[in-house]
Amino acid sequence: MISFKQIESMIKNIPQHKIEKIIEYLKNKQPSTLSxxxxEEDLGLTSSEGREIKKIFSTTDDGxxxxxxxxxxxxxQLSKENIKTKLVMTGKCKRLGVDYTHETVYQMINRAKFRIIIIGYWVYDMQDFFKELSKLQEEKEGKLEIHFI
Structure with a gap:
């Protein structure tokens, strides 16, 4: 049996634009029979996202x-929109709560539901950064606000 907590966790851990794809994908399907x-291929999910939804899919035949x-x-969840912030930087900082990798930035970008506000600057690899933003904007069909300060 599927629990509310399982679905809530999935929604929390998978970007909203992918959740929307999952919702459409399930219609008229038998989730428990899908590999x-x-x-992952049909929805463009990462392997960890695929494992998370497979746990839920395996428990029901009614898509x-x-x-x-x-x-x-x-x-x-969307009606309870909240703000998530994280300090991400490169360098030799040793403080707790500070991440050093670009992966953290990309994860934050992909988890954005409505709006991204970027404060500061990027020292290098700007092309990859803007590719990620462009990709996300296309996936969300222009529904994501991106602001630079």
Whole structure:
């Protein structure tokens, strides 16, 4: 049996634009019969995202009901929009809570639901950074606000 907490966790850990794809993908399907590889390829998921949804998919044969449940919980989460911030920098800083990798920045970008505000500057690899922003904007069909300060 699927729990509310499982779906809530999935929604929290997978970017909203992918959740929307999952909701559409499930319609008229039997989730328990789908292979993880097929799911990942069809939806453009990472392997960790695929494993997370496979746990949920494996417990039901009714994709329509699962789609409705995910949509309802997702809409509930979106109505409670919150702000997430994180200090990300490069250098020889040794303070707790500071990340040193570009991967952290890309994870934050991909988890954005409505808006990204970038404060500061990027020292190098700007092309990769802007490619990630462009890719995300395309996936969200222009629904994401991106601001630089």
């Amino acid at each position: 993880i590889t097929t799911i 329509n009901i699962l789609s409705l449940a995910i949509n309802a919980i997702s809409q509930n």
